[in-house]
Amino acid sequence: MTLNRRQFVAGTSALFAVPAIGRAATPPKTIEARAELARIAPDSYPETEIWGYDGGVPGPEIRARQGETVRRTLLNSLPQPTAIHWHGLRVPNNMDGVPGLTQEAVQKGDKFQYDLPLKDAGTFWYHSHNQSTEQVARGLYGAFIVDETNPPDTDHDITVLLDDWRLGQDAQIVDDFGSMHDWTHAGRMGNYVHAHVSPMTEVLTNQRLRLRLVNVATDRIMYVSVRGANGKLIAYDGMPVTQPEDFETLVFGPAQRVDLVVDVTADVGEAVQIILHERVEAFVIAELPVSRRGTTVARGAIEALPPNPVSVLKDVSDALTVPLVMEGGAMGGLRQGSYKGQIMSSDELVREGQIWTFNGIAGLPENPLASVSRGDVVRIQIKNDTVFPHAMHLHGTHFQEVLADGSLGPLRDTILVDRVETREIAFVADNPGDWLFHCHMLSHQAAGMKTWLSVVL
DSSP, X not given: OOOOHHHHHTOEEOOOOOOOSOOOOOOOEXXXXXXXXXXXXXXXXXXXXXXXXXXXXXXXXEEEETTOEEEEEEEEOSSSOXXXXXXXXXXXXXXXXXXXXXXXXBOTTOEEEEEEEOOOOEEEEEEEOSXXXXXXXXXXXXXXXXXXXXXXXOSEEEEEEEEEEOBOTTSOBOOOTTOHHHHHTTOOOOSEEEEEEOOOSOEETTOEEEEEEEEOOSSOOEEEEEESEEEEEEEETTEEEEEXXXXXXXXXXXXXXXXXXXXXXXXXXXXXXXXXXXXXXXXXXEEEEEEEOOOOSOOOOOOOOOOOSOOOOSOOTTSEEEEEEEEESTTOOOOEEEETTEEEEHHHHHHTTOOEEETTEESSOSSOSEEEETTOEEEEEEEEXXXXXXXXXESSSOEEEEOTTSOEEEEESEEEEOTTOEEEEEEEOOSOEEEEEEESSHHHHHTTOEEEEEEEO
16 A cells, blocks of 8 residues: 555544543453454545454553552453553563563453552553564554643643554555564564544643653654644653753654653644654644634743652662673574574574574573562663664663763663664662563564563562
């Protein structure tokens, strides 16, 4: 399916509402993973068969307040086993939703209850973590918003989920999830970029907006800017920055998020626009039309959010240092590696569907990358010896990047490591359990890029 610029710009939908905050603790609810038809492509095309939570894409936005516990019972009505990972939430290990590591996959017709204590406020999301290259690409994801006890003073709180779809001429999802070319290169790129924007009442000039942007694409890195509003970046991956930051073009690896607070500068009849940058071109993928004039009274400085109760490091000189070397992929020069305990040539690895390695091992290894005690400080040096970028996601906690001058960056749960680049992360291992560490280019994860860490009491 080839879309022209007009259709590309039209790829926007408003599919979920933002509930009011201040509710009681969320009672247990069932969320069903099932096939359904949804409007993805423009109206001139048929509806698309998707797999969605409660039959929608995105799934229902989950919203609660920091300190509450959310309970969801997953009912699997799909033709495949599935599970839900609660991306960025620091939940107990047995609630993390990783088949083969923290739970058994939920079979067709079966149920599994997730109990999720909400330690942190911020922008999170949930998605399938079984056969996720296919299941996320078919639509199994949704936003998970945890409100602060005292949220910032804004007129609208707006969630924008950024996705791309690979659609055929009939607007149906192309069933080529095991494409070796995708797995060996940058991943499964779609041909239709789509922004899901939460609905709101009218936007006025000078209003203050909170924009929560989430990249839910399986493999695509998104380059995004905002037009028609000025403001500050206040959070990465759900975690507040110490001081609000200026921003221009935002770079989102798969699974990364940012929160922005911006004041509307667009005039009546114009719009606040979310712009996607693709090489030398730019496309409007979401618009918030400005319907009339608002107050001209200045809103004042944008203030930092209150910090979440996450261990923040100041010094990592005594940390346990763990190396992680990425190899493989097209033009990667990988000659052999270990898979399921067997040393294999590159050709044998390809026949097993394993294209990438961490420290010479493809797929989830029998032994962890590191086994540490609760409270240990861990420093992981990530060396990318491939010609493709990789978005590395750590389950169970957030980390900080160790910068070139020895200082530490803001808290994140996903870091984009560029081709032939080395970056370091550090964190306090304060959440016991077995935690996945993997590339969130989900095609790369499926083809070998995953390992795990053990945190013992």
